[in-house]
Amino acid sequence: MISAETVTLTADLMSGLSGRVSYNEPMSEHTSLQIGGSAAVYFQPEGLASLTQFMKRAHAQGVPFLVLGGGSNILFGDGGFDGVVVSTKGFRTIETQVTDKGLFIRAGAGVSLAQVVLAAEKESGQGIEGLAGIPGTLGGAVFGNAGSFGSEIKDAVIAVTIVSMDGQFRVLRKGDGRADGLNFSYRKSGIAENTVIVSVDMRLPIGDSATIAAKSHECLIKKRQTQPLSFHSAGCVFKNPLNGYAGALIEHAGCKGLTQGGIEVSMVHANFFINRGGGTAADYLSLMERVGSMVRAKFDVELSPEIRIIGDMI
Missing domain, CATH: 3.30.465.10 (Uridine Diphospho-n-acetylenolpyruvylglucosamine Reductase; domain 3)
Structure with missing residues (x-):
């Protein structure tokens, strides 16, 4: 949920900065999962001077921000991000x-x-x-x-x-x-x-x-043979535990093919959750919990997320 306070603060924060600035930007358009609510502000600075000026202002005003690259290892909550998403896509030399x-x-x-x-x-x-x-x-x-x-x-x-x-x-x-x-x-x-x-x-x-x-x-x-590259995913969901592989543990715990809403544990690689269409962050997190619980019950191993989880979930 984007607060009125953030809207007021960002109007001054973004004044005069060069680059792309948009408000209430759907983060589903900037992530490989194609999931996520809106960010209060999306900012793609034109150059180093604009970026530096923004960072100084945001720090002084206490406005939260998040740095985003290709959006391939991140899950944005369905409730959005009450701050500024700063894209590095302008730095491409x-x-x-x-x-x-x-x-x-x-x-x-x-x-x-x-x-x-x-x-x-x-x-x-x-x-x-x-x-x-x-x-x-x-x-x-x-x-x-x-x-x-x-x-x-x-x-x-x-x-x-x-x-x-x-x-x-x-x-x-x-x-x-x-x-x-x-x-x-x-x-x-x-x-x-x-x-x-x-x-x-x-x-x-x-x-x-x-x-x-x-x-x-x-x-x-x-x-291409071992990962579901043709589907929308965030890459590996969990980090590999010490002396093991998360994908193998998930597969041997019987999780391949499990679904929650529009999200599915890939049949190609169990450490990839794919968005088959209409998936939400809530679906994704629920499936993470189910898979983590099944792996814990079978192997007594606690899996840690590799993806970054950002913003309000509801």
Whole structure:
């Protein structure tokens, strides 16, 4: 539910900012699940100056905001988000340079991860072939330390340019030892919530172009065979527990094919819930609870969400 207070605050907050600004924006149009109520404001800044100005104003006025990349790992509540959704889709430049240290890539947070994998392949950059087929943007991939087939984005990242919650521009460098810097772990980067990733610097060793292309293609084919990529989903629902795989636990607990409203546990990969049409956030959360309960009862394992759950559920 969008409050009158938020409407009053955001009218001043968004004044004079360059970029796309819309009010009561349906978040179902910006997520891979195609689920979610409306955000009070949707803002896609035109550039760094506009973003920084917004962040300073929002911090000073206490207006809640959420950073959104490709919307592929997130569930918005049916009741919407009483704040500002800040999209990074405007930051879409990508540069590559081959040096004596390997391939250097600098890409905007709004560039799709698929584009980065292809750019690396084109320049014979080796090491991120396993990320082929992962949806979403580079910024989201770095924030959540995306990984697949033994590869994680952290292995290639050397620096991340951010704008902090209070509007400060900073460059976080891997290995600098700062507590508030880059501290990668499983599906985490150490980057604070409501920090906007603007761009990412990566370095990859140079390899054999044919081998790199073949591996990327192989990983993409495997994903298409083992994941329901043709359906609307948010990717993996639960994190893999220690020494196990969430998908296997869900499948062996007898959950494949379970439905709740328009949401179904995929028959292709049990750790994917697909929206078959008309699904709601309430359906999705209810199915998560049912699956979690069944896995707990059979294996005494507590599954933790990998997707981000945002906003009012009702």
